[in-house]
Amino acid sequence: xxxxxxxxxxxxxxxxxxxxxxxxxxxxxxxxxxxxxxxxxxxxxxxxxxxxxxxxxxxxxxxxxxxxxxxxxxxxxxxxxxxxxxxxxxxxxxxxxxxxxxxxxxxxxxxxxxxxxxxxxxxxxxxxxxxxxxxxxxxxxxxxxxxxxxxxxxxxxxxxxxxxxxxxxxxxxxxxxxxxxxxxxxxxxxxxxxxxxxxxxxxxxxxxxxxxxxxxxxxxxxxxxxxxxxxxxxxxxxxxxxxxxxxxxxxxxxxxxxxxxxxxx
Amino acid sequence: xxxxxxxxxxxxxxxxxxxxxxxxxxxxxxxxxxxxxxxxxxxxxxxxxxxxxxxxxxxxxxxxxxxxxxxxxxxxxxxxxxxxxxxxxxxxxxxxxxxxxxxxxxxxxxxxxxxxxxxxxxxxxxxxxxxxxxxxxxxxxxxxxxxxxxxxxxxxxxxxxxxxxxxxxxxxxxxxxxxxxxxxxxxxxxxxxxxxxxxxxxxxxxxxxxxxxxxxxxxxxxxxxxxxxxxxxxxxxxxxxxxxxxxxxxxxxxxxxxxxxxxxx
DNA sequence: GCCCGTCACCTGTATGGACAAGCTCGATTC
DNA sequence: GAATCGAGCTTGTCCATACAGGTGACGGGC
Numbered sequence: 001x002x003x004x005x006x007x008x009x010x011x012x013x014x015x016x017x018x019x020x021x022x023x024x025x026x027x028x029x030x031x032x033x034x035x036x037x038x039x040x041x042x043x044x045x046x047x048x049x050x051x052x053x054x055x056x057x058x059x060x061x062x063x064x065x066x067x068x069x070x071x072x073x074x075x076x077x078x079x080x081x082x083x084x085x086x087x088x089x090x091x092x093x094x095x096x097x098x099x100x101x102x103x104x105x106x107x108x109x110x111x112x113x114x115x116x117x118x119x120x121x122x123x124x125x126x127x128x129x130x131x132x133x134x135x136x137x138x139x140x141x142x143x144x145x146x147x148x149x150x151x152x153x154x155x156x157x158x159x160x161x162x163x164x165x166x167x168x169x170x171x172x173x174x175x176x177x178x179x180x181x182x183x184x185x186x187x188x189x190x191x192x193x194x195x196x197x198x199x200x201x202x203x204x205x206x207x208x209x210x211x212x213x214x215x216x217x218x219x220x221x222x223x224x225x226x227x228x229x230x231x232x233x234x235x236x237x238x239x240x241x242x243x244x245x246x247x248x249x250x251x252x253x254x255x256x257x258x259x260x261x262x263x264x265x
Numbered sequence: 266x267x268x269x270x271x272x273x274x275x276x277x278x279x280x281x282x283x284x285x286x287x288x289x290x291x292x293x294x295x296x297x298x299x300x301x302x303x304x305x306x307x308x309x310x311x312x313x314x315x316x317x318x319x320x321x322x323x324x325x326x327x328x329x330x331x332x333x334x335x336x337x338x339x340x341x342x343x344x345x346x347x348x349x350x351x352x353x354x355x356x357x358x359x360x361x362x363x364x365x366x367x368x369x370x371x372x373x374x375x376x377x378x379x380x381x382x383x384x385x386x387x388x389x390x391x392x393x394x395x396x397x398x399x400x401x402x403x404x405x406x407x408x409x410x411x412x413x414x415x416x417x418x419x420x421x422x423x424x425x426x427x428x429x430x431x432x433x434x435x436x437x438x439x440x441x442x443x444x445x446x447x448x449x450x451x452x453x454x455x456x457x458x459x460x461x462x463x464x465x466x467x468x469x470x471x472x473x474x475x476x477x478x479x480x481x482x483x484x485x486x487x488x489x490x491x492x493x494x495x496x497x498x499x500x501x502x503x504x505x506x507x508x509x510x511x512x513x514x515x516x517x518x519x520x521x522x523x524x525x526x527x528x529x530x
Numbered sequence: 531g532c533c534c535g536t537c538a539c540c541t542g543t544a545t546g547g548a549c550a551a552g553c554t555c556g557a558t559t560c
Numbered sequence: 561g562a563a564t565c566g567a568g569c570t571t572g573t574c575c576a577t578a579c580a581g582g583t584g585a586c587g588g589g590c
Contacts, residue, residue, distance in 0.1 A: 081581065
């Protein structure tokens with residue numbers, strides 16, 4: 001049966017060019033993710049062996065390993081030599097795009113995101129910003145202050161700094177643009193590929209308090225992030241402040257994969 | 266020369282049993298990590314091609330791919346089909362153990378960590394805790410309140426709940442035990458393997474303010490975490506509150522790997 | 531009844547080969 | 561000088577195979 005499945009698919013050698021859902025290991029990974037999310041494999045359950053998955057999908061063990069290693073990196077499953085893989089968590093992790101884009105994240109969760117640009121000005125890069133954006137000191141940058149709402153309530157205040165080459169495109173966008181990421185992708189073909197996030201807590205300043213509708217001095221979750229393209233060119237750096245109680249960041253890590261770091265301030 | 270290197274190493278088939286530094290792909294990954302950390306490959310630089318690395322290390326391309334995929338998962342490098350890999354970040358990520366253990370993290374950074382148990386009591390699990398620890402409602406749990414200091418200054422207040430089977434071991438530890446993780450590993454052979462962290466901001470309560478030496482209502486970074494063993498058995502769940510300005514959490518993510526999620530409160 | 535060894539199973543590691551698809555850069559052409 | 565084309569390099573995907581080493585269950589011996 002694995003014979004017929006493999007033989008029927010194609011027999012040249014490579015793989016069918018653009019099959020729905022991308023590469024085969026991706027499709028296997030997706031199916032496993034779905035099965036876990038659907039409760040087919042609850043927390044603590046063991047996954048089928050690599051050999052079983054291989055014959056079931058008509059793939060080789062290497063391809064199956066590629067698929068499960070993706071779930072391993074996401075922290076969804078644990079793995080020990082000799083023992084079957086165990087489900088550790090059932091909540092799916094988000095795609096990078098969903099994480100990067102407030103609007104896309106809200107949409108994926110069935111909520112509506114709004115946004116409003118409060119201020120947008122060209123300025124010169126401060127030393128720290130110049131370093132983060134890898135531009136010369138004093139280079140022109142676009143500084144944007146944006147309030148983001150979730151189901152109508154303000155939850156996030158973004159202070160974003162764009163490098164000049166991308167700032168010109170951002171400057172032309174409407175003030176109430178829902179998803180800047182989406183527009184930049186559609187208009188300029190720009191794709192964000194990498195992000196570095198520093199998370200801590202700060203007290204709300206006067207401006208923060210006013211725009212988020214909280215008292216001055218109340219706690220805010222601050223995420224300072226810098227986003228780059230696939231070839232490492234910095235695009236923007238931002239200071240995002242979340243109203244507590246609205247958004248929680250979740251990180252999964254394990255001995256096998258560890259993307260989280262704790263650093264001194 | 267690649268001929269002699271490969272032939273000279275061994276020609277049976279497997280690999281040398283317990284060579285220093287673990288598996289070969291791990292050693293290659295370590296060397297690349299070190300080269301990046303040392304500035305040999307600054308941010309934006311391109312790594313050697315897989316073929317070059319393979320001949321240089323006398324390994325096959327598959328093994329090299331395994332090594333670089335580790336750096337990819339850590340967010341240190343970016344990768345696009347057809348182009349050479351690019352260095353995205355030079356700050357190394359911490360091992361899971363360093364992240365899990367406050368003491369080990371401090372030591373790795375050349376600082377001294379202290380700890381003091383303020384209170385330690387047996388109690389019954391609250392519904393929420395029972396779910397996190399996967400024990401029946403009302404099951405006995407050990408509740409520990411611990412203050413952690415960094416270079417003598419209090420920076421972290423831990424409220425940890427241990428399941429009964431591990432709580433008995435924790436209960437016998439001295440109140441000023443520097444590293445609970447270390448002791449549990451040495452005494453019981455227990456290894457933590459997986460963690461889930463929820464990060465948000467809260468205002469300091471009366472107890473928080475007193476133990477951390479801050480004013481009531483000042484912002485704190487809260488990390489609620491649950492740790493499990495390799496086979497998915499929950500060990501502890503904890504509510505950690507960090508004094509702002511002392512510790513920052515850093516997360517790297519990209520289109521290729523994405524361990525971070527933003528969830529509704 | 532308990533302990534311990536055997537053994538099938540399963541994951542980790544490594545190799546080698548093949549083709550697909552994307553990127554870079556130089557050469558050619560207009 | 562600028563746009564275009566293509567060859568070669570590089571990464572992505574997939575397969576088949578082999579062996580090492582840990583796990584867990586079964587069963588026999590004490």
